[in-house]
Amino acid sequence: MFTGPLDESIIRRARQDGLLELGLCNLRDYTHDRHKTVDDKPFGGGPGMLLKPEPIFEAVEDLARPETRVILLSPAGRAFNQAIARQLTRHPHLLLICGSYEGFDERVREHLADDELSIGDYVLTNGALPAMVIIDAVTRLLPGVLGDDESSREESFSHGWLEYPQYTRPAEFRGMKVPDVLLSGNHAEIARWRAEQARLRTHQIRPDLIKNQGGTGEAPPPTNIDL
Numbered sequence: 001m002f003t004g005p006l007d008e009s010i011i012r013r014a015r016q017d018g019l020l021e022l023g024l025c026n027l028r029d030y031t032h033d034r035h036k037t038v039d040d041k042p043f044g045g046g047p048g049m050l051l052k053p054e055p056i057f058e059a060v061e062d063l064a065r066p067e068t069r070v071i072l073l074s075p076a077g078r079a080f081n082q083a084i085a086r087q088l089t090r091h092p093h094l095l096l097i098c099g100s101y102e103g104f105d106e107r108v109r110e111h112l113a114d115d116e117l118s119i120g121d122y123v124l125t126n127g128a129l130p131a132m133v134i135i136d137a138v139t140r141l142l143p144g145v146l147g148d149d150e151s152s153r154e155e156s157f158s159h160g161w162l163e164y165p166q167y168t169r170p171a172e173f174r175g176m177k178v179p180d181v182l183l184s185g186n187h188a189e190i191a192r193w194r195a196e197q198a199r200l201r202t203h204q205i206r207p208d209l210i211k212n213q214g215g216t217g218e219a220p221p222p223t224n225i226d227l
Contacts, residue, residue, distance in 0.1 A: 001128040001129070001132075002024055002128065002131075002132065005132050005136075006022060006132065006135065010136075010139065010140055010145060010146070011135065011136060011139050013145075014139050014142065014145045017144070019139075019142055019143075019144055019145055020139050020142065020145070022135070023063075025059055025063060027051070027055045027056060027059055028055070029059075030054075030055040030056075030058040030059045030062070031054075031055050037052070038051055038052060038055050039051050039052060039100075039101050040052050042102065046102075047102070048101055048102030049101040049102060050101060050102050050103060050104065050105050051099065051100060051101060051103070051104050051105060051108070052105060053104075053105040053107045053108055056097060056104070056105075056108050056112065057108070057112060060095060060097070060112055063095060064093075064095060065093055067091070067092050067093050068093045068094070068095050069088075069091045069093070069094055069095070069114045069115065070095045070097065070112060070113050070114045070115075071094060071095065071096050071097065071113065071114065071115045071116070071117055071134075072097050072099070072104065072108065072109060072112075072113040072115070072116040072117070073096060073097060073098055073099055073116075073117055073118070073127035073130045073131055073134075074099045074103055074104065074116060074118060074127065075118050075121070075122070075123055076103075076116060076118065077115075077116035077117040077118040078115075078116065078117060078118065079117075079118055079119075079120070079121075080117045080118065080119050080130075080133070080134060080137075082137070083160075084117070085134070085137040085138050085141055086141055088134070088138045089138055089141045089142055094138070096127075096131045096134065096135075097112075097113070097127070098126055098127030098128050098130070098131050099126060099127040100125075100126040100127065101126075117130070117134065118130070119133050119134070160209060161198040161199065161201075161202045161209065162198060162201045162202045162205060162206055162209070163198065163201075164193075164194040164195070164197040164198040164201065165197055165201070167179070167182060171183060179193070181193045
């Protein structure tokens with residue numbers, strides 16, 4: 001599943017430029033039986049199969065370095081967001097463990113993982129797609145990946161708000177005009193307009209973002225914030 005998405009566009013360029021190093025590991029390579037078994041029935045009964053602890057522990061112990069952060073991908077994890085993506089850029093080595101079947105043996109969660117993340121309140125076939133989402137979100141925040149690092153500082157969720165509306169040429173299309181303030185050349189007024197529009201859009205579409213921040217509804221600062 002990883003072939004293709006990780007070899008295209010921004011991620012491909014980041015890998016070619018040496019800004020990102022990716023490695024794929026098959027848990028079956030860390031099994032010792034003839035059938036290369038990675039799952040088994042849960043104790044106590046119940047539907048489905050669980051990933052066994054042995055191949056996961058062996059894989060992590062083989063691949064991990066002192067600076068490695070081990071992340072479990074499962075629906076039970078904390079909700080992944082832009083703030084977490086930015087935090088993960090501070091770790092030189094991430095090891096993502098993709099769930100499958102009914103999940104993991106609990107000992108993996110308790111004694112191996114440093115963190116557990118979910119990309120949403122829904123269930124997928126396995127953790128491959130969540131892993132690709134996290135890889136993409138983190139990679140584009142790495143210095144030099146986007147070419148213009150300002151791009152990642154002014155987009156949705158960068159300040160906890162949705163991004164303000166944006167326009168390009170032509171200034172008028174089928175009677176629909178670009179707001180005059182964006183054509184004024186007054187950078188202070190443009191910054192204020194953008195901050196206000198970001199506030200309004202967030203209130204209208206994602207009021208939960210304001211509530212989750214304990215926000216007051218005040219507009220975000222119009223200047224960039226270096227993290």
